[in-house]
Amino acid sequence: MTDGWEVAGRRFTSRLIVGTGKYRDFEQNAAAVEASGAEIVTVAVRRVNISDPSQPLLTDHIDPKRYTYLPNTAGCFTADEAIRTLRLAREAGGWDLVKLEVLGEARTLYPDMRETLKATEILVKEGFLPMVYCVDDPIAAKQLEEAGAVAIMPLGAPIGSGLGIQNRVTIRLIVEGATVPVLVDAGVGTASDASVAMELGCDGVLMNTAIAEAKDPVRMARAMKLAVESGRLAYLAGRMGQRRYADPSSPLAGLI
Numbered sequence: 001m002t003d004g005w006e007v008a009g010r011r012f013t014s015r016l017i018v019g020t021g022k023y024r025d026f027e028q029n030a031a032a033v034e035a036s037g038a039e040i041v042t043v044a045v046r047r048v049n050i051s052d053p054s055q056p057l058l059t060d061h062i063d064p065k066r067y068t069y070l071p072n073t074a075g076c077f078t079a080d081e082a083i084r085t086l087r088l089a090r091e092a093g094g095w096d097l098v099k100l101e102v103l104g105e106a107r108t109l110y111p112d113m114r115e116t117l118k119a120t121e122i123l124v125k126e127g128f129l130p131m132v133y134c135v136d137d138p139i140a141a142k143q144l145e146e147a148g149a150v151a152i153m154p155l156g157a158p159i160g161s162g163l164g165i166q167n168r169v170t171i172r173l174i175v176e177g178a179t180v181p182v183l184v185d186a187g188v189g190t191a192s193d194a195s196v197a198m199e200l201g202c203d204g205v206l207m208n209t210a211i212a213e214a215k216d217p218v219r220m221a222r223a224m225k226l227a228v229e230s231g232r233l234a235y236l237a238g239r240m241g242q243r244r245y246a247d248p249s250s251p252l253a254g255l256i
Helices: 026-036 079-093 113-125 138-147 168-177 191-199 217-237
Strands: 005-007 010-012 016-019 040-044 068-072 097-100 129-134 151-154 183-185 204-207
Touching (some): 016 026, 026 217, 068 079, 113 138, 129 138, 138 168, 151 168, 191 204, 191 217
Parallel strands (some): 016 204, 040 068, 097 129, 183 204
């Protein structure tokens, strides 16, 4: 793949972002990241140790000089919680490119868009560059972009569900209406789901559970890498039109 993408003025080649949760250990996580070809790893600041040297450190296994760390606010249910978490992340590692998610309730883990928009506006004023997890709603996506989000990250399905993209129409509408990168975040279960996201024109895909909970996470990471690449190529190639009836590959007229 030679066509890269940019977010907040930073250029990347890989369009796959992977997480750092649910793995057996840091060693398995590091092996999966390597196999995925990802250049960005997202880190739950409230759950993954990145600053306490008395405990195992993620940074000892996934080098922050090689990979771009994307601190996220997983587990936050208010704008205030999310903002405080990212302020701590910036103090710990100097990160300004961050992933914002503010959840509405624990059962569905759907985003609370009122709190998400509030947090986005405050974080932007404080100099953060938020990539924002949101519902698959083109109106909400545009509001986040106008508030200063540097990337829009609509869910494909509930977090950790593995259901795949449930509403291709709204994802496509978000892509068509955005002037910042759009990445599907949440719901990917297998390689074909990642390909669908890319075929819809998304700039990338973020996933964690689909790799971490696979029977062979490292092999699944490789599969996701190839799926994202093939989906992107298919999007650039332009798929054939869909028809209700058969259309023969060879003409029926002039047969011998």
